[in-house]
Amino acid sequence: MRIVEMHIYGYGQLEDVKITTLANFQVFFGENEAGKSTIMAFIHGILFGFPTRLQSELRYEPKHSTKYGGKIRIYHEEYGFAVIERVKGKAAGDVKVFMDNGNIGDEELLKELVANFDKNLFQAIFSFNIHGLQNIHQMKGEDIGKFLFSAGTLGTERLSKTESALQKELDSRFKPSGKKPILNEKLQALHEINSELKKAAAKNKEYENLVVKKEMIQQEMQETNSFLTEIQEKCEKLNEWKRIETVVKEEKWTRMELDELGEIEFPARGIERIEKFNQLIHPYNAEILSLTGRIETVKKELAAIQPEPNFLENEPAILALLDQLPLYEQLKLEKQQCEMKLAEDNEKLSVTSEKLHLSLKEEDIFSINTNIYMKNQVEIISRKRQKLAEAREELEDRYQEEKNLLEEIEKEVRLAERQVLPKQERERLEEQVGYGNDKKSLEWELKALQDKVSFIEEENERDKAEKASVKRQKKYQFFVFELIFAGLSLYGLLSQNWILFLLGVLGCIGMVIFMTKSTKHPNSKNMDQTLDSLREKERQLIQKLQTAEYEDFTKLENQLLLDNQRLEELQMLKFKLKQQQSQYEKITAKFAEWEMESAQNKEKLLSISSELQIPEYIATTFLLEAFELIEQYKSICREKKQLNTRLEQINQQQTKLEDGLKSYETRFLPEKSLDLHNTAYLLRNKLKEEHEKQIKTQERLEKLAGLEADRKQRSQELEHLKVENKKLLHAAKVETEQQFYELGAKAEKQGKLLERLETIQSQLQYSILSEQDRDGFLLIHNSDELVIECNQEAQHFQGKLKRLHEEQASINYEIQILEEGGIYSDILHHYKQKKFELDEAAREWSVYCLAQELLSSTIEKYKNVHLPRMLLKAEEYLSFLTNGNYQKIHLQHSGLGFLVEREDRTLFEANELSQATTEQLYVSIRLALATTLYENYRFPIIIDDSFVNFDAKRTQKVIELLKRLEHNQILFFTCHSHLLPLFPKENVLSLAKGAVQIIS
Template sequence: MINLKIQEIHIYGFGQLTNIVIKDLSDFQVFYGENEAGKSTIMAFIHGILFGFPTKQSSELRYVPKNGSNYGGKLRIWFDEFGIATIERIRGKASGDVVVTLEDGTTGEEELLKLLLGNMDKGLFQAIFSFNLHGLQNIHQMKGEELGKFLFSTGTLGTERLAKTEAELQKELENRFKPSGKKPVINEKLKALHELSGDLKKAAAKNQDYETLVTDKDRIYKEIEDISHSLQDVKSEVEKLNEWQKIQSLVKEERWINTEINLLGENPFPARGIERIEKLNQLIYPYNAQISSLMERISQLKQEVVAIQPEKQLLADESMILAALDQIPIHEQFNLDKQQYELKLADLEEKISNINEKLHLPLREEEVLTINTNIYMKNQVEQSARKKQKLMEVKQDLEEKFREEKNSLEELERKVSYAQTQMIPAHERARFEKLVSVDSEKGKVEYELKAVQDKIEYYQHTHEQDKKTFAAINKQKQIQFLAIGLILLILSLYGLYTKQWILLVFGVLGSFLIGVFLSKNNSRKNDTKINQTLSQLLEDEKRLLQLLEKYKNSNIPALQEKLKQDNYWKEQQQLLKIKLEQQQTLYEKVIRKFEEWEIEAAENKESILKLSGELHIPEYIADSFFLEAFQLIEQYKLLGREKRNLLARMENINLEQANISERLTYYAKQYLADQGSDFSKIGYLLRNKLKDEHGKLIKIQEKQGKLDDLEADLNQMKREQAHLISEKKKLLEEANVEDEEAFYELGKKCETKFKHIERLKDIRKQLQYSFLKEDEIERLLQIHNVEEVLIQYHKRIETLSSRLMELQEKQAAANYQIQVLEEGGSYSELLHHYKQQKFELEEAAKEWSVFSLAQKILTKTVEKYKNVHLPRMLAKAEEYLYFLTEGQYQRIHMQQSGTGFLIERSDHTLFEANELSQATTEQVYVSIRLALAATLYERYHFPIIIDDSFVNFDANRTKKVMELLTTLQHNQILFFTCHTHLLPYFQPENVQYLHKGNVEVIS
C-alpha cells in the first residue's frame, strides 16, 4: 500500500509563477483565486514534478517560463514507508531531470521515483485521482447510448478511453473486411485474386514443360541444401580439431594438477592458521601481571569499607521520623484553622438569627432541623407554586381568548345574513337555467358544422390531387406497357419464324393481357365514390346552417353571468355556515376551559394548605410566599448542619495536635542530647542527624562501587585470557593436531595445495575462452593422431565442394530455361501479379487479425472486469450516489447487453444515463470516479486533485459532495476553485489565496 501526502510546493519557474513556496498543506487543502491566478498552473506543476514535463511533441501545455527563470521546482511529500521525500525536477532531457532525496539521505532518479509511486503513470493518475471540467463537458455533449458507454468506460479506466478504443478497433476491422462488403480492402483483394487465379490456370495449361522444370529445380535445390549442411558439419569438426591442438597441453596439465590435489587429500587447516596462532601467543602473556595488580587494589578497598559504619537504628526509623517532621507545618496550620473556624461559627450564628427573624416560627433550632425538606417534599412545593403561577397565566389567556372568539362569532353571523340577501330566488333561477341549456345545443351544432366543412374541403382537395396523379401514372404505364407489348410482338414473330411454338404462345398471351390492362381505367370508380361522399356532406352542411339560425336571437351571456354570481354567493354562504359552526365549537370550548380552570385552582389551593401544615408554615404566609418560606427553612437547616460540622472539626483538630506533639517528643528523647520544647528546633536537629548518617552511606556506596568495578575488570581480564587460550586450542582442534609443531607441518602441506589450486584457476581462465564443450573435450582426448584425422576431413571437404559446384551449374541451367518460358508469354506476368496480390492479401489479413485479436482481448478483459472487479466498485459507487442524491437514487445496474449502466430510483424505476438530468448524471460520474479510487485503486492513497468540477451543482448538491469528500480519510484533497460561494464549506485555515501576478513567497 502506498500512502502519501504533499506537504510543501516550491516552484522555481513554471508558466507565470516564479519563486512560489506553499507550505504546510492540510489534508483538505483549498486553492482559491480568480481566473489566470495560477490554479491550473499549480495543478499541472504537480503532475509535471511527479511524472515528467510534457515533451515538445505532446499536445499538453509545457508552461515554460517566458521571463527566462529556472524551469521546474520541487515537492516535499510524506510517505508512510519512507518518511519525508523531496522530489526536484528541472529543465533537462525530454521530461526533465529529476532528483529524489529520502529522509535517511538516500538519493536517486526516475527509478527511485517510480518505486515511491508504485509504478503509477501520468495517464492513470489523471484518470483516477485528477478531476477537471473535461470529464463533465464530455457528459454534456453526449446523447443516447454514448453516455452509458462513457460512464462504463469511466468505471473501468477512469476516462472514456475504453469506449474510444473499442470504437476505433471496430472501425479498423470494418475498413479492412466485411462478410457482405465490396469496398473494404480484403474484400477487394479477394475478388481480384479469384479473377487472377482463373487467368493463371488458363495460361499454365499452355506451358506443360514449365512444371517439369520447376520440379527438377526443386529437387536440385534440396540436394544443394543437404550437401551444404554436410559441408558445414565437416568444417565445424575441422575448427574443433584446430582448437583442440591449441588447448591440448592446458587440458592435460589441468588433469595432472587435479590428480596432485587429490593425493594431498582434504586435510583441514584454518585460513591464515600460522599467522593467527602467533598473534594469539603475543596476546596471552601480558594478562598475568594485570590480574595480580587488580587483586591487590580490591583487598585495600575492602578494609576501607569496614572502617565506616552508620547508626542503623536511626536509618531504620527514617521514614517514621520524616513523617513526624512533616506534621510540624500541619500543627501550625491547625492553629490557623481553629481561628478561621471560630470566625465562621460566629458568622453562621448571625445568619441563623436573621432567617429566624424573617420566618417568625414558634420553633426551636432542633425542631426546625427535624422539618421534612427532602427532595420529594421540595418537588411537591415547587410543583404547587409553579402550578399556581401557571393557573394565573392561563386565566389571563382564557379571558383574552373568550373576547376574541365571541367577536369572531358575531362577525360570521353578520356575513351569513349578507350572503343570503345576495342570492337569486329559486323560481327565477330555474327559468334562467332553462334558457342557458338551449345555448349548449348551439355550441354542439357549431362544432358539428365546422367538422363537416373541414371534411368537404379535404375531399375536394383530394379529388383534384388524385386526378393529377392518375393522369401522370396512366401516361407512364401506357408507355411502359407499349414497349413491353412491342417486345412480345417481336418475340411472337420470331417464334413463328423459327417454329418455336412456345415462344409464339407466350408472346400472343402477353400481348393480350397488356391490351386488357390498358383498356381498364381504375380512376373512374374512385371518382364516383368521392362525388357521392361530397354530395352527402354538402346536404349535412345546409341542414346545420338552418338549425343554427334558430339560436341567434337569445341573450345567453347575461343570463350565464347572473347564474355564475348566484353560484358564487351560494358557495360563500355554505362556506360561511361551515365556519360559523366551527366558530361556535371554539366558543363553547373556551367556556369549558374556564370551568376546568376553576376546578384545578381549587385543587391547587387545597394542596398548598396541606403542605404548609406539614412544614409548620402559617396559612397567611403560604398563600403569598409559600415557595420563599420553604427556601428559608432549607437555608436554616443548611446553616444549622454547617454549624454542627464546624464544632466537630474543631474537636478533631485538638485531637490531631495532641498526637503530633506526642510523636515529636518521643523521637527527640530517643536520638537528641539537647531536646528543647520548640518543635521547629527539634525538626532541624533530627534532619541534620539523618543527613550525617546518609553521608556515611554515600561514602560506603562510592567505595563499594569502585570495588565492584575492579572486580568486574578482574573477571573481564580472566575471561579474555581464557578466551584467547580457548581460541588457540580451537585452532589446534580445527587442524586436528595435538601440538604446535604438528600444526606448523600441516600448514606447509596446505600451502603447497593452495599453489596448485591457484595454478588450476589460471588454466581454467585460459580454457574458458575456448568454444569446445566438456563432452567434446572428452571425445577429442581419445584421438591419438589429430593430424591424420584433419587430412581425412580436408579430403571430404574437397569431394563435397566439387559436387556442390556441379549441382549449382545444373540449378543455373534450370533457372535459365524457366526464365525463357516465363519471358516468352503472359504466364510469367500473371504468376508475378498473382503472387504479388496473394502477398498483399496475406499482409492485409495479418493486419486484420491483429485488430481482431486486440478486440477479443479487450472484450475478454472487459468481461473479466464486469464479473470480478466491477461489482465491488459499483457497490461503493451506489453508496456514494445514495448519499449525494439523499436516497433519491439507490442502485447502479449493468445493462444485460452492451456496456451501459441503468440507474434505479427510490421508487424502483430504472433510467438509462441519457434519461437523467444533467446534474444527476454528473453525480453518477463523480460517484464512479471516487469509487474507483476507494476500491480498485485502494492501495494507492494518492492526493485527489479537483479543479472546479462542481460549478454546475446547486447549493444542496454542492453541500453533499463536499460532505462526501470529507469522508475520504485515506486521500489528501487538493481543491482548486475561483468561486467565492464555495469557500464557506471549508475551514478558513485550509484556504490558500492566490492573486494575479503574484511572485511573492506564499506561506
C-alpha cells in the first residue's frame, strides 16, 4: 500500500492542508512545532481511528476550526486506488472508503485494505522513532540483548518487558531460599500451626482413631468405586456388542470373499480404455490413405508453376526505379518552375537596381555589410531621427501652450489682488463681528435654559400622575387585605379561637400602619426650588438681550467670509503661477537637449551611409528604405544562384532514371524502343505475374508440408494407440483381449466388495469396542446372560457403596463433635484456613509459571521457525551499514539475545558493542522485520528522526539502505537541515506552521 495524497481538513494546528503526489521516498522537513508529529498522528488516525477521550494519546482537535479529520488517497496492489476519509463522529470518527471502481465502504472495507492490522501492531512494525534508540541508551548491559531480540520479534521492547515482569512476579511470590516472598511466609506459618495441631491431637486419642477409621472407609469406598466402574464398562461393552453384532459378522464374510479373490492387478478403467482404443484405430487408417492421395496431387500442381529467378533477383532495383517515376514528373515540373523563377529574379534585379539608382554589380553587392548588427544600427538611427522630429513638434506645441498659460495666470493674479479688502477695513469688520457673536451666545444660552425648564415641568407632571395611580392601587389592596383580616378576626371570635382572632386584629392594625406610611409623599421642595432658580435666570437673560443695541451682524459676517474666500483664491493663484513658471523653464531646457541629440544622430547617420555606399542625400531621408533594398538585392542574387544549382541536379536525376529503365527493358522485355511510361508499365506487370507465381508456389509448398505433417502425425497417433493397447494387456498380464475382459469382471467384483467393506468400517469406526474386543465377543454365544450377571454385580456394589457413605457420615459427625469441644478445633480451623490461603497463593504462582513456560516455548518456536529468515536479511543490512565489519548475527542458545560476529570471527554480545554499532544493529533488525516476516503487507514505513545520533558517514549509509527498500514507501520526518542534501529536492516537503511547500 502506498499513500499518494493527503488532505487535512483540520488536525491540530494544520487546517485545510493539501499534500499531493507523495513520492516513494518522501521527506517531511520542518522545525520543532511545524507539524511533523501532527502529520504522523493524522496518518495513524485516518487508517486506524482517532484516539478516544479515555486514551492517553493526543486527539489533535483543531482550536480554530470546526472541521476535524481529513482524507488520504492510497494505491493498493490488490484493490487499486482508494480514498479513505475520516471525520468527526463516533469515538474513533466516521470513516468512508471510496474505491476507483465505484464501490463505497466503511470500517469493514478499510480493515480489508489494512489487512486487519490494528494501530499498535502497525506502529510496532512499520513506524519507529528515536525513542527506540533512546531505550538502548538507558538500558543495562545484560538487558540490551533482550531488547534487540524483542525488537526483532514484535517490533518493540514489549517481549523483554513481559519476560521481566513475569520473572519479577514469580520472585515476589516464591524463592527456594527466601523468607520475604508470599509463599515462603505462608509455608513457614503453616509449619508452625501444624506443630501446634499435632500437640493438641496427642491429647485426643479418640479423635485419631476416628480419623484412621475415616481413612479406611474412604479407601474401601475408592476400591468399591473402582469395581463398580469396571462392571459398568463391561455392561456397556456387552450392550454395544449386541448393537453391532450383525455388522461385525458381515465384515468377516466380506473379508473372506476378498481373500478368495486374492490380489488382482488390473488397470484403472481398463475395459473402458481398451474399447476406446479399438474405436480410434480404424478411422486413423482411412485418414492416412486419404492424406497420401492429396499429397501426390499437390506435387503435380507444384511442378507446373515455377517463377523466373533472375528477374526477381533484380526486383529491389526495378521497384526503386519505378517508385522514382512520379519523381520524374515532379522533376520536369520543378525544372519549368525553376526556369520561370529565374526569369522573375532577373526582372526583380533590374527593378531593384533602378530604385537604388546605384552602379552596383552582382559580384560587388555581397561585399556590403548587411549583418544583424548593421540592420539594428540602421533601424535605431531611423527610429531616432523620426522620434527627434516628432519630439521637436511636440516641444514647440508645449512651449506655446505653457507660455499662454503663464500669461493667463499672471492676469488672474493681478485681478484677484485688486478684489481683496484693504488691511484697515478688514480689521474693522472683524471687531464688529466679534460683538455680534456675544449676542448670539446669549440667545443660545437663553434657548437652552428654556428647554431645560420645559423638560423639568413635563417630568414633574409625569411624576405626579404616576404617584396618583400607585396611590389608587394601594388603596384597593388595603381594602382587600382589611376585609380578609376582619373576616379572620370575626371567625376567631365566633368560634372562640383566640389565636385566629388575635392574628386578625394584629393584621388590621399592621395594614393601617403600613398604609399611613406609604401615603406620605417625599418632599418635592427641591424640584420647586430648581424651577424657581431657572426661571429667575431666564428673566435676567431676557433683560440683558433687550438692552443690547441691534445691528445687522449677518451682513458683516458675509462680507468677512467673502474676503476670506478671495484671499484663499489669491494664494492658490500665486501657487499656480509659481508652478507654471517652473514648467516653462523645463520646456526651455528640453529644447537645448534636443539640439544635442539631433547633432549626434546626424553624425552616426553619415558614418553608416558611407559604410553602406549610399549617397548622403539618400541616407538623410531614406536610409532604412535603401538598406532594405540592398538586402533585397542580395537575397535575389542568392536565390538566383541556388536556382542554377538546382537545375543541374534535376538534369542529372532525369538522365539516371531514363538510363536505368532502358537497361531493364533490353534484358527482360520482348518489346523494344518504348517510351519511358510504357516501359515502366510492362516491367510492373511482369513483376506482378512473377510474384503471383511465387505466391502460388509458396502456397503449394505450405499445403504440401501441412499434408505431410498431418500424415506423419496420424501415423504416430495410430502407432501410439497400438502401443497403448499392448500396454493395457501387459499391465493386466494377459495375452488376448478375451482374457483381459474376464480379468476385468473379477476386478469389478473386487471393487464392489471393497466399497462394501469401507461402508462397514465407517459404521464401526465410532463404536467403543476395539477390534480385539470384537474378535473376543464373536466367540461368545450367551451374551444376554452375561448382561444380566453384570447388572446384578453392579447393583451389589452400589448397595455396598451406599452403606459406606452412611458410615462415613456418622464418623464425620463424631469428629465434628470432638472438634467443637476444645482447642483442637480452633487450631484445626486456623490450620485449614492457612492451608487454603497457601493453596490459593500456590495456584496464582503456578499461573505465572505456566505463562512464563508458554512464553519461553513460543520464543523457542519463533527462534527455530521464523527468526532465521529475518536474521539473514538483518545480517545483510548490518554488513552494509558497517561496511562489512560485522557480518553475522547468531541467536543465544538459551534465553533472549544475540551474538554478533565481527569480520575476524570474533563473537560479541549486544552489550559489548559500541553505542553506535548497537543502534545500527537495532535499525537492521527493525527493517528486516518489516521486509521479511511482514513482506506481504507492504505498508509505508514511517521514520521520525531516528538517526540523529549517527555521524555523517553512518547517516549516509542508513539513508542509502532506506533507498534500497523498493517494495515499501518511506515517509521520513526530520528537523535537521543538514540531512536534506542526501535527498532529491522534489522529494522534500517543507513544513512551516501549517504551510507545505516543495524545497527548491
